[in-house]
Amino acid sequence: MKQAKNNRLSKEIFSYSVAKANKVFIYWHGKQIMILKGADSEKFLQRISNANELEAQLIMAKVTGNFKRGNER
Template sequence: MNKIDKHNRLAEEIFSYKVTKDNKVFIYWCGKQVTILVGKQRDKFLERIHGAEPLEAQLIMAKVTGNFKRGNERTVNGKSEYGS
């Protein structure tokens, strides 16, 4: 896992998820919603995440969200709004 998470960010548990009553899965990064899973994608995610170790769960959520950061995040006083 060291090659995948060189800066050890996943150990900080920056990703989280919530399943709603209507079976949608909301995935959050640093408390901000980044994606919603439904249908087959949701089913596959829940199957993979069930019983996963915390670090493995973080990696699964990171992969599902994909490359959503493109370097165009808003900045406040020259610093990224997201702290990275």
């Protein structure tokens, strides 16, 4: 089961960008789903700076948590 989850994350479904004052925007399939500010963004940037692509996807998946509630299209 764990292998199936890793295969999904290898498709790079999450991405992020950094704006002024280290505000981090996280995207899922190109749609913005979360904004991190302050200590949360600093912690995220520190964790993701040394991660490979698969680890970065996993970090973003964990940070976003269960954001899907059934109304996304």
